[in-house]
Amino acid sequence: MDKRLPKKFILEQKEKLEKERKRSLDQVESLKKDDPFTDPDHASDNAAIDTDVREQVGHDTIEAEIKDLERRIMDIDIALRKISRGQYGICERCKKTIPQARLKLIPEAAFDIDCEKKLRK
Ligand SMILES: [Zn+2]
Numbered sequence: 675m676d677k678r679l680p681k682k683f684i685l686e687q688k689e690k691l692e693k694e695r696k697r698s699l700d701q702v703e704s705l706k707k708d709d710p711f712t713d714p715d716h717a718s719d720n721a722a723i724d725t726d727v728r729e730q731v732g733h734d735t736i737e738a739e740i741k742d743l744e745r746r747i748m749d750i751d752i753a754l755r756k757i758s759r760g761q762y763g764i765c766e767r768c769k770k771t772i773p774q775a776r777l778k779l780i781p782e783a784a785f786d787i788d789c790e791k792k793l794r795k
Contacts, residue, residue: 677771679763688757690781695750698743705743709736749782765789 706712710729756762763772767789776783785793 679771679774679777683774683777684757684762687762687777687781688754691750691753691757694781695747695754698747698750702740702743702747705736705740709733746782749784752784753782767793 709732711733753762756764763774763777764770765772765786766784768786770786772783772786776787783790
C-alpha cells in the first residue's frame with residue numbers, strides 16, 4: 675500500500691511554505707522597525723518614566739512576536755529541506771505519512787496529530 679503524498683500536492687505545499695516564509699520574514703522586519711528600542715531618538719529623549727515602561731512592554735511584546743516568527747521560519751526551513759530530500763510529510767516520530775488535510779492546515783507540521791498530542795503531554 676503506497677501512502678506517499680502526490681507530487682502535485684507536495685509542490686503546492688512547497689509554494690505555500692515559500693510564501694509563508696517570505697511573509698514571516700517581512701513581518702519580522704516590520705516588527706523590528708516598530709520596536710521603540712530601535713528608534714534612534716530613544717536614547718536621547720528625556721521621556722517620563724511611564725513612557726519608558728510603555729516602551730519596555732512594547733519592546734517585550736515585539737520581541738516575543740519576533741521569536742515566534744523566527745521559530746516558525748525555522749520550522750518552514752526544515753519542511754522545505756524535507757521536500758528537497760523527498761521526506762516531506764512523514765511524521766518524525768512514527769514515520770507514518772501525515773494526512774494531507776493536516777498538512778494543508780499546517781504545511782510545516784513535523785508530526786501527525788497522534789504524535790503531536792503525545793509529545794505535548
Ligand atoms: Zn506520528
